[in-house]
Amino acid sequence: MARGELSGSLRRAIDLLGRAYCSPAVRFPNTIRHSRCLSTTTSRCAELTSETHEKFTAAPPIDFSKPDAGRPKTGKQLLRTLRVVPASPSYFSAKPTFNDDWVALTALLRKFATLPTVPLPEAPKVAWKTIDQYRIMTNEPVKTLRYHKMLHVLRRLNRIHSSLMPQEVLVAMQRYKKDTQPSDMRPNPVFVDEAGRAKGVGRRKTSSAVAWLVEGEGEVLINGKTLTDFFGRVHDRESAVWALKATQRLDKYNVFALVRGGGVTGQAEALTLAIAKALLVHEPALKPALRRAGTVTRDPRKVERKKTGHVKARKMPTWVKR
Incomplete structure (x- = not known):
């Protein structure tokens, strides 16, 4: 009996406390007003999923009764929908040729980075094209700093050991070499003539x-x-x-x-x-x-x-x- 009275009194006290806390008329000094009520009941499923999701719409079904349904377009129909695709992904950039050259050289460097190299003084002497010659060749306003970075990659590829130099690297480097190389210029042979001169x-x-x-x-x-x-x-x-x-x-x-x-x-x-x-x-x-x-x-x-x-x-x- 005493336990039932105690539980009833506690329930009434909790109800009174909740009403007083939720009432806007009750003000507590030196505190911030709260509009949130203290709830002792468990949350329901409808309260947790209040947002509504959009309905899924699939593509319309294909009508196979039509003669051209599901078949690829040919002839004039294909020409109406044909779009020219550039050969290079850098086509719409300001310097497409330079970007393609840079991507190709860096890809070669990553591919053959593990091959043994020789010191720089022992590498073959190569005369690379100047920045002005490269600009004329590509017809693009290439910056000097970017071209120097490209030359750095070319010198690194040129240091690969001659016995292991891939043919792919030789063909790629030929594009950036001058027409006249130091190895092509041979001095005229000198000798002592019959009179000892x-x-x-x-x-x-x-x-x-x-x-x-x-x-x-x-x-x-x-x-x-x-x-x-x-x-x-x-x-x-x-x-x-x-x-x-x-x-x-x-x-x-x-x-x-x-x-x-x-x-x-x-x-x-x-x-x-x-x-x-x-x-x-x-x-x-x-x-x-x-x-x-x-x-x-x-x-x-x-x-x-x-x-x-x-x-x-x-x-x-x-x-x-x-």
Whole structure:
């Protein structure tokens, strides 16, 4: 009896509390008003699924009673619905040819990335097309940075070992090579003739010189004149026979030369290169010594620094604070 009265009183207390909580007239100080009621009943299925889903609509059924139902269109019907599909997915981009080339090269790199490679100095020397040549070939405004990224991929493919180089990579790289390659340019063969003479040709600005070198006692004839008669300055005399002086061959060979064009200094520097080339025909092993002496270089200023040991002082920029 006491238990029933207690449960009845608790039920009435809970009902009163729920009504007071849901009533908008009851206000609690220093609190936010709530419009949500406290429910002690379980949720029903209709409350959880209140949203209505759209009905599924299938394609209309095919009427097989018609003569052309379910058959592919041919002839004029096909031409009315035909759409031209571009051969490249990059057709609608600003640079479709470049995009196709980039995708093809990167795909080759991923395909053959595991093949052994050689160091960069040992890779075959290749002259790649410049950015201007590539723009003319593709007729597209390719940016320089993007073309340099493409060249980086080409150099990586070129480093694949020659014995394992796939034919697919060779065909792809041929598109980006220049028409003339360094390996195609072979120097003319040089030799010593029946009289024991070796010929060398040198040029400097508008001056040109042809020198014949033969074993002898150190005589030098330039346009039929001796070295001292042809060149009045000591500097020009030393510059003309610098290749022999640097290799200590002044008293071993005779020089017969013809020079023309330009000034006296230009003729002397052209003769320097001509004598060096003729000396290499007699003694090819002297090439490292001549390279150190600066006689086989194209820049005569390096020859000047080798002879005098003078290095021009570098000027400081004007914005540097002193």
